[in-house]
Amino acid sequence: MADKIENCLIDDADVILSLYQSARELQASKGMVVWPIFEKSFIEKEITELRQWKLVVEDVIVCNWAITFSDKEIWEEKDKNDSIYIHRIATNPAFRGNKYIHKIVKWAREHAKQKEKQFVRGHIGK
Helix, strand or coil, rough: CEEEEECCCCHHHHHHHHHHHHHHHHHCCCCCCCCCCCCHHHHHHHCCCCCCEEEEEECCEEEEEEEEEEECHHHHHHHHCCEEEEEEEEECCCCCCCHHEEEEEEHHHHHHHCCCCCCCCCCCCC
C-alpha cells in the first residue's frame, strides 16, 4: 500500500472540512477541547498558501494537517522564526489506529530541514 504526502488542492476543501467534523466529534466524545468550525474560505486560503497537507493512501486522504511558520499565541517567546508548527491533524475515521502520526512527524522533520527550520512543534489542546 503506497502512500504519499503532498499539498492539498482546492478540490480537497470539502474532504478536509469533513475530516475536521469527524475530529470535532471525536474530541467532544473524549471531553477534549473541540476545534471551532472553520469556514471553507479559511481552508481554501491555507491551501493556496501551501499550508494544508495530506497523507494519501490509494487515492484516499487518510490524514490532513496545516502548518505555519509562526505561532506566538501558543509558543510565545519560543517562537523565534526557527520552527515549523503543525496544527489540526485530522485522520479519516476509517483509518484511525494506523499510527500515521509517525509518518507525519518524519515528513515534518524533513520539511523543516528543507525550510531551514530547527524545530518541529505542535500543540495538543487539553
